[in-house]
Amino acid sequence: MSKVLEMRNICKSFYGVKVLKNIPLELESGEVLALLGENGAGKSTLIKILNGDYQMDTGKILIDGQEVDFKEPSDSEKHGIKMIYQELHYAADLSVAENLFIGHLAKGSGPIGKHLIDWKKVNQDAKKALGLLNVDIDPKAMMRDLSVIERQIVEIIKAIYGNAKILVMDEPTAALTPPEVEMLFKIVNDLKAKGVAIIYISHRLEEVFHIAQRVMILRDGNHVATKNIEEVNSDSLVELMVGREIEERIIELSDNKATAPALEVSGLNKFGSFKDINFKLYEGEIVSIFGLLGSGQISLTRSIFGAERADRGSIKVYGHERKIRFAQDGKNAGIGFVPIDRKVRGLVLDMSVLKNLTLSNWNNLLTLGFFKNKKERAHSQKWIDALGIRMAGGIDTAVKFLSGGNQQKVVLARWLEANVKVLILNEPTWGVDVGARSDIYDQLDMLAKQGLAILVVSSDIHEVLAISHRILTIYDGQLTAEFSHKEASQDLLLNAAAGRLA
């Protein structure tokens, strides 16, 4: 095997802060190198240097032993370096075929024809490309009309079609279901066999063991280690990433004695999203809804809160039937909601911690429409202390400067300040560092002990098993099973969530 890529002593600073310090990276053709590290470790900066989006301060990049200098992404593309980004970039109002070949649509022939796009050929090529993944997507369909998963597949095909020599995949499976992940792995293996070298970034360690030959770990901009996959196990990997040993979380759930049902959902339906949902959530209980992404759980919880509207069904909070059509209705019914993407839907990033914290409940803080400054500060400080929210610069710091875990706690605190009785959390630890996760789990446990009813949506099976009193599984928009904490196991959950019930 030959060394297809070598990065030597890559250094990069932003505004005087070193974010990459002498990073080495070697990649051989036909291998998968997993790149691991917590958020902010420097993974994405390194990748952006490789594809020419950022320029390194010092260091060298060699492709096939030749030094190269990438000024922009199109330069690296010419050398066969292709990227699959975490967030999708596509043109919603253009066809699948055009999205696949944006920037280099096939031209016709002849003196005039060679300047004009040959749409027939574009569509044929697209069909061929889509054949790579064996998917049934119409090349002429608009991206807008595709599901999220279909759009992701188009993105992946866009990257691997053509002369990919080095493929960088940044969390490619985040939105895929297990059979789709398997499919993706098959493709990765195909590409490997063809000699394509792959850099694979993922938070899911089990995937790394499944697919990678070597792992490289970054921490705080430093290269910690590069190892063969046989030399490591998941504990040692986490330790390398976090820099200290993470103690195994000992699950010690307070046994909730069935109290009053805090939330009662019956006969809830939404066409195309979920159907006939019935469950109860009791005071002081943490219930998780586990399912593969796209099974309707997000839409379900959004409908309970009022971020979208169910077609029919009833929602009772502490025995009172509530009509929920808008988020305000959810809040007034005593329901809080922590969304998945807190930077987009959770926080006003430029506003202070204080103002974000009180955003959902001004009632007690106002006289005649004006804020009582002291009271507002006291209220916020109470939650900052209670949840251990850490920030440099105090309560007036813009919330964008906080770490992912602390930002998540701000959203959490907002709903506690709003005095909700039921709290819904969507993927509570996405984008939260491994080290900060157990902290959030502890907080949830504490809140439940104080009587809050908590509904968690998560696709992380370890998380679900670690924090829930009860677990509901969802498949294709329907609840398929219910497990108590004691009954639940990985096998049972996965089967139930895949619609395979014993």
Place this chain on the structure above:
Amino acid sequence: MIKFLKKTGLQDVIALIVILVGIIVIMSLSSNLFLSPRNITNLLIDSTTVGIIAVFSTMLMIGGGLDLSVASTAALCGVIIGVFQASLGIFPAVLIALAAGAIVGLVNGILVTYVGINPLITTLGMFSIARGLAFVFSNGLTIPVFDLSGEHQAAYDRFTILSEGSFLGLPYPVIAMLLLFALGVTVLHLSSYGRAMYAIGGNELASKMAALPVKRYRVTAYVLSGISAAIAAIFLTSRLYAADPRAAPGVELTVITAVILGGTSLAGGKGNLVGTFLGVMILSALLNGLRLQSTSTDLQNIIQGLVLLAAVGFEQVRTGNVNLDIRKMFSK
């Protein structure tokens, strides 16, 4: 106060004050009339139309909105005063004008929030409609607004005093503008309405998910913008003794220039009224000074446009958000 200024961006405020002082110095050097009490009074009174509207446009723009229809609305409201004063009396006419301003704002607000049309296009449409209605109601003529019959002298005197009266040497329109700015600062920084504007402009989606009644706040902002145009129209009509469907030409551009000059972001979420006030004063001093040198109004248009570009461009250069790789743009 210092703390408050720090919060609103002390540097920006100082920069604006420096520009204002610079313009005042240059203008007073080139014309000794500039600093005369009479001219200062004129300058301040002239600034009130833009100033009054700018208070509410600032709030609207911080909330992520935009209103290009304010000048047309002001003309329409003026014409409404002119049309209804004869039959109903001057003060009912003023109330109807205020209501009309509110209705125009309400329609804008509903179209933007509930129907979902882009604010630029909505208010550009209303810009045309309101101006057209002003011409329709007035038949394209200037309507005199004073006591033709001689029977309601007292009422009209009270209306005229709105623009002619003064307190401690400050004309009433100027006092009204200053009060509105003071009220605006208080509302923007200390009230739930102001907080909501910053939140909605900063991240509309997150505000929605935090259960803020986003649409209601936004409609309110448009209604207030419409009312501010009506208030400006009342003072303008009082001052001119007449309602002109052509009134306040290009004022929407001056208002936006002043607001952006003052540091409010077009994208929403950022901005303050101290900056807007200084922006209004800078533009007023500039235009007044040019007028004293009998520069044609055409040159004023040019300069106003350049000031707008300079203000935004300077901000871009200062924050380093520029793209100097010009050669690449022309390369193959």
Place this chain on the structure above:
Amino acid sequence: MIILTTKSKNKKSKLFSSDSLATISLLISFIVMAIFFTSQSEFFFTSTNFANLARTLAVVGISSIGMTLVLITAGVDLSVGSVAALSGVLASMFWLELNIPLPISSLLALLTGALVGLINGLIITVLKINPLITTLASFSIIRGLAFVISDGQTNMLNNQGFYFIGRGNILGIPFSLLVMIVLYFIFFIILRYTSFGRNLFAIGASPEMSRLAGINVDKHLLISYTVTAFLAAFAGLIIASQLGSSAPRAATGLEFTVITAVVLGGTSLAGGKGTLIGTLIGVIILRVLNNGLVLMEVSSFYQEVARGVVLLLALSFDQIRSGFLHLRRERT
């Protein structure tokens, strides 16, 4: 084999493609309008009137081509009316004051127009100032320049050759209309079949994606704004030719009519979407509306109101319809 859970959604969406539905609804409203005017005025459905309509189509039609390009890139150009006025003024000033032959004067006016567009584009790409603000400023600056250069005067352009641009016929078809049709054909090909055209859609949908795909985004924007201003300048020459004179007041509100036509034709203000066929239909509908109102002897004041109402109604309808189609697709 990946099993996708989309069922037959693709087929369904094709049947109710929002684009074709928009075009159909446009055509229907056009026919309804034509029937209405025919019933109201005996002059409407006459060959004289059609010839008249055909002659007046080119100004808005040609300017709308550029605006379509710019809106597709998610930009906007508010300066087209000002550029058209400046172009007419320059042609006459070069000819009358500098004694440059009229053809060359006209050419210089066109090039100056293009230069304005280039500067707009440079401000947008280099200083990264919002296109709305940039062209709002140049709207003011360029109109001011037209007044300053012409000293506010209307200048006669007595020249048979020049008259041909706006008044001439070839085989009974107005020359300006022929030029417009050729331009629509050329730009239709460009938008549909060239990399440049397709890249504009990509840029409008996502500049980031386009950049990553190796598209020189800034260069495309520069060209779009330059072409837009060039076409606006040409429209200005047609106006001057039709009137036989150039006036700095010419083409007031052209930007508004043009944006209305383009948006009416289904081009999205959010970028990434639009067709020239839609634009052409939008242009024709607006002209017919205007023509019909004139024939019905509706006051020109009402026409301004009608223009705004049509724009807002068209957009409201569009929003409500797409809201209905995407009922199941949540936006928050």
